[in-house]
Amino acid sequence: MEKEYKLLLAEDDENLGMLLREYLEAKGYETDLCPDGEEAYKAFTTNTYDLCVLDVMMPKKDGFTLAKDIRLINADIPIIFLTAKSMKEDVFQGFKIGADDYITKPFSMEELLFRLEAIIRRTKGSNAIQDVYQLGKFTFDTQKQQLIDGDNVVKLTTKESELLKLLCNNANKVLERNFALKTIWVDDNYFNARSMDVYITKLRKHLKEETSVEIINVHGKGYKLVM
């Protein structure tokens, strides 16, 4: 079973917008069409999308501003800009915001589809769950429950390993406390939360020699493995 991808399409030209939506839906992408930047932002805050296709020139909130606001909420989601302008500075601004692609009108729908799929192909793999993670100089083997640094092998306990694996799965994102507790400890009560704190301390000790990797706390939310 393939997971259906959900796209946010922000395009003020109604004809083009409808056409694109129809085409993308036919190609298997669930597509929400918004006629301006503000509506698109509202849609983004209330739904979960896998990729955004944003027209640059739109009423109320232009594509660049919208992209910046979206980046504040999700620093990772792929963004493709559509624009009539092909001005250099414009293209650069788009990429600086963190665009994944920049397509100038007129373009064929097929080209959009190809570019979109090229990005999705890259994106999918990146958040796949791995068995072995590289944490700076340490290699973390989730199967063997080991932290390896050259000849030096540190065995992790099951809980330590499960927690570190969850953190790795969510590297550079916040791992929510409740989610971790429910996943590893099943019940997210007070005592398990204390227990989790203790394991965070243990993991920090294990990783303290590698300064480029750090488990930071996000107050009231959870923990984040930054590297």
Added chain:
Amino acid sequence: MEKEYKLLLAEDDENLGMLLREYLEAKGYETDLCPDGEEAYKAFTTNTYDLCVLDVMMPKKDGFTLAKDIRLINADIPIIFLTAKSMKEDVFQGFKIGADDYITKPFSMEELLFRLEAIIRRTKGSNAIQDVYQLGKFTFDTQKQQLIDGDNVVKLTTKESELLKLLCNNANKVLERNFALKTIWVDDNYFNARSMDVYITKLRKHLKEETSVEIINVHGKGYKLVM
């Protein structure tokens, strides 16, 4: 320590090739230039690259054929095609082989760089997105929530970091009070507004040693990070 990326550049136009290599090397990418498809293939089999930039029309072995051969060895390496043709069918063929991007000549070197970096950002994990701001002598790492000044590292709390990040995103523009409150505190009530005041004071203390950076108040509107 940053790992240097290694690029394979296949381009038969000697002038363009040398120019691109020089530019990419200056931007920190180790670049091997090959004048035709066969040499490029040989280079690929004997070295390890992170990304390929291939001209489509080349003597001995064209870019598409080369890409297919490369794909047999490495199904995953990102490929960018360069071409003078902008024919539809051509673009599609490129993407079908598994191109990550397709740039038609003439293009600016800066655009190539941006597209290349967009792909590398996706390919090499999320840490490339890590936004880092320069605030005078301070380096602000939003991921690690740190203000760095040489050896001196000051850890910021989550709230401090979120607020400073918002200010940086709107540097030299007014960050509206309500927008910041809704973004960070969710609810923009009276108490959260007081709380925000407190955090502004904290950030000012952190930044007080750098006179070129200042958080100024815009009465009745919000705050502005000037630098």
Added chain:
DNA sequence: AAAAGTTTATAACAATTCTTTATCCATATA
């Protein structure tokens, strides 16, 4: 099956983070 060793849970307390309150200062407007 007792002893020894590991792993996990709990308790107690320390430290940090965030919120709220109080008081004083600044700015806009009448």
Added chain:
DNA sequence: TATATGGATAAAGAATTGTTATAAACTTTT
């Protein structure tokens, strides 16, 4: 210049998180 509204700062209070010690629950060894 009086007054209302908005902002600055310090300090107290509440909640969350960090650390260490120790107890309990398992496993393995003898």
